Amino acid sequence: MRSLNLLYLTLALMLPQLSHAALAMKEIAPGIFVHQGAHEDLSEGYHGDICNIGFVVGSAGVAVIDSGGSHKVGTQLLEAIRKVTSLPVLYVINTHVHPDHIFGNTAFLAENPAYIGHAKLADAMERRRESYMRSNANWMGAEFDGSAMVKPTMTVDDKMEIDLGGRTLHIVAYPVAHTNTDITVMDLASATVWTGDLLFVDRTPSVDGDIKGWISVIDQLKGLPAQRMIPGHGNVPTDWKAALDKEQRYLSLLLADIRTSIKNGVVMEKTMDTAASTEKDRWLLFDIVNRRNVNMLYPALEWE
Numbered sequence: 001m002r003s004l005n006l007l008y009l010t011l012a013l014m015l016p017q018l019s020h021a022a023l024a025m026k027e028i029a030p031g032i033f034v035h036q037g038a039h040e041d042l043s044e045g046y047h048g049d050i051c052n053i054g055f056v057v058g059s060a061g062v063a064v065i066d067s068g069g070s071h072k073v074g075t076q077l078l079e080a081i082r083k084v085t086s087l088p089v090l091y092v093i094n095t096h097v098h099p100d101h102i103f104g105n106t107a108f109l110a111e112n113p114a115y116i117g118h119a120k121l122a123d124a125m126e127r128r129r130e131s132y133m134r135s136n137a138n139w140m141g142a143e144f145d146g147s148a149m150v151k152p153t154m155t156v157d158d159k160m161e162i163d164l165g166g167r168t169l170h171i172v173a174y175p176v177a178h179t180n181t182d183i184t185v186m187d188l189a190s191a192t193v194w195t196g197d198l199l200f201v202d203r204t205p206s207v208d209g210d211i212k213g214w215i216s217v218i219d220q221l222k223g224l225p226a227q228r229m230i231p232g233h234g235n236v237p238t239d240w241k242a243a244l245d246k247e248q249r250y251l252s253l254l255l256a257d258i259r260t261s262i263k264n265g266v267v268m269e270k271t272m273d274t275a276a277s278t279e280k281d282r283w284l285l286f287d288i289v290n291r292r293n294v295n296m297l298y299p300a301l302e303w304e
């Protein structure tokens, strides 16, 4: 009992400090820093820190790639940057509209960076603003305080290059895939690609755009001259082509199974239990996310 009390006391003393501490980062290639979020669902008990966020350091300044799910997480990311460099944050890049990737944007306003996103990002943010603000405030309570949507000030409708000082980032915008706002960021110096949620590792891929578009974008990603890929969620894979293959296999199976159900008159509720079920043990959060995917895709595919 005594040791348990001591443990609680220690935790209570640590927590207030931890909540303001810099995020833990890993330098996976020279000047490329990644923080890996926890594998939690976006729902009650979520803390705004579930995806991979990070930054790239050049000789003139820093680019942030995804800012986390709250002002607080963004602040912790900025603190992590300040442990590495005092150079200015020149760019904050959002790989897509999802709340776990964008709500830390406010933490960088004082740095006066350019905010970069897909040409459709500002519109997507506006459409989702009310519901995202409400649901994220419900899930996080006071931990969401200070969070707001900060829209892009520079947009990408095809390709764009930015310079961090002796270091070029090549940004590419995609047609509708994971969402309608997906971009990738490639650091040419290290041949590292930040995929956003176009690549999920470990965690079940969630579809919020066009599954057929996504499957074909994966083919495009396979052709990139990359050394490594940083997924939107999960570990940086040792074999990124195998990770893309695995994701594509799941999405293709999900699409095929839903189409078969529709053809055979199997209702959606039943399809939620059966579609892509052979993939169940290969992914985290499978039951929650796979059902949600069927719920989203089935009605749309009925009209094919």
Ligand SMILES: [Zn+2]
Pocket: 096, 098, 178, 197, 232
């Ligand atoms: Zn996402």
